[in-house]
Amino acid sequence: QVQLVESGGGLVQAGGSLRLSCAASRRTFSSYTMGWFRQAPGKEREFVAAISGSGAYTYYQDSVKGRFTISRDNAKNTVLLQMNSLKPEDTAVYSCAASPLGRAIRSSASYDYWGPGTQVTVSS
16 A cells, blocks of 8 residues: 655746645565656546656656756655746646556556645646
């Protein structure tokens, strides 16, 4: 069992930055691929970014490439999502998730554990 808790959401103007953090409870945190997903009102949950257990590999949705950076600190059981040049269309609830197998990492079905989410609102 892995418990995940996100923090760092809030309200920011377009062009601004936020850094989301996800703290995990499990000691074997480094064995999990970690992902960030988001869900806007009236829309389906979508993949944002993922990072392999070692941190060597990262994956991004095309719309956030060059603006968002995912990273992890396995010593602190933490995964971060640095979000720059934010746009109003980035407004959503952002959730982190853990995948034990690290396959099909763009699919939410690959993730067994989820945090409750944190709201990000970008004003125009």
